[in-house]
Amino acid sequence: MNTTVGFPIEKAALPRRELRSFGEETKQFSDVVLKVDDRKFYVSKLYLSSQSPYFVTLFLGAFQESGKSEIELKDIDPQDFQCYLEVLYGENGIDEDSVEGILEVSDMYDTPLSVKKCEEFLIDQSKMKLKKKLELAGKYRLEELKKMCLNQIQTVADIRAVIPLDSSEMDHGILAKLFDKLLDFH
Template sequence: MTEKEFTLKHVFSDVGKLESNQILYSPEKEHSGVKWKIRIEKSKEHFAMYLYTNVTGNQEIHTDRTMTIFSKNKEKTHSESASRVFEIRENPNAYAWGWNEFIQWKNLENEYLNNGKLEVEAHVKITKVLGFSRKELKSFGENMKQFSDVTLKVKERRFYVSKLYLSTHSPYFATLFLGKFQESEKSEIELKDVDPQDFQYYLEVMYLENAIDDDTVHGILSVADMFDTPKIAEKCEEFLVKESKMELKKKLELAGNYRLEGLKKLCLDQIKSRADIRSVMPDDPRELHKDILAELLQKALVFN
């Protein structure tokens, strides 16, 4: 699952004791540079559930999302799905979307609560992000066309670049541009399964701009991994080790997903208790890289 598609999971306690209009929140989790959480409440005769994010200024986050509740042993589920834009430009409450009448409260009590506990999930796919304040450091648009010999089409955007320059940094592009493939003769090549904004930042780093920060590093790593660009991955790792303020849990996840051994060692060295282990464990341990999971297990045995 990529950073543009993620799942929030949480088990709420004492849900059956909620009074009308009483609200509970899940812990915040960061994805794509913003924080997300689930809100539940008793809304008269119904159970209400919402998804929140901390958009600011003129940001817009376009999403497809599905919110689900689970019965004991996940024998039964109830879900609602919708596409929504999170924004605060016009509506100060638009940073939250959900259902005020997700399910009747009586049905929730009878069919979904397990000794007062309720397991919930929000699956989110980010389809478009607009309005982030970070300024692009270098243009790869029409004004660079005269200096390029190939156009890379990434969804709705076109990037005008040099075949030779990209090939010297990436074996993937060297094979694509210089190998005996049909694409090597084309003046425009479409790159699929890539986010155009992530690709912009990736190119900025390749062209020696300082584009790596806590909001962009995950996307840059994903593109560098896809196009086999180890030097860019090294720069991202150096930032994560020396400068990043990202939480330890997220750093450890990136270290596992992108094989960043130096970052992995740094993160594991900071884990000195069972409480530290719990703080970095995802809701589903299978989401962690198996090598990291094994090392955390070894630490847990030592702390015992």
């Protein structure tokens, strides 16, 4: 008698290879440590300030943090922050797995350069489903991506495929454009 027992195994994602280190070995080139959960990122105040008004205020404003050598950042994932910094520091680290996290951090810290690079990736390289791209376009106000996605919708079936079960979750501007397209089809 042969018996096979099966149980679900959660596939652990392989750790992503970091394209640039922001660890202690880069300490001599930094003037501030950003602590995200248990990770420390050694970075340049002026460089980050040149990329983001949030960091201008944090590092150069009249807040108590501006004088600190270590600042804790809350409510972000350290891996997403690593990918975000890689993009800001010129690495080509945007991929299917990192783009949404980079967009989230970029939106939180008002960083137009990394938002633009993510949008370019989503338009030119990403194999994500149209529904997901539209969701990201609405959530992060990616106008070029939104235009591209809407241009790809050619049938009523295409519209059905991109509308979430709860349409209130969709960006209202996108929903209105889809409704207009639907009217054009009839």
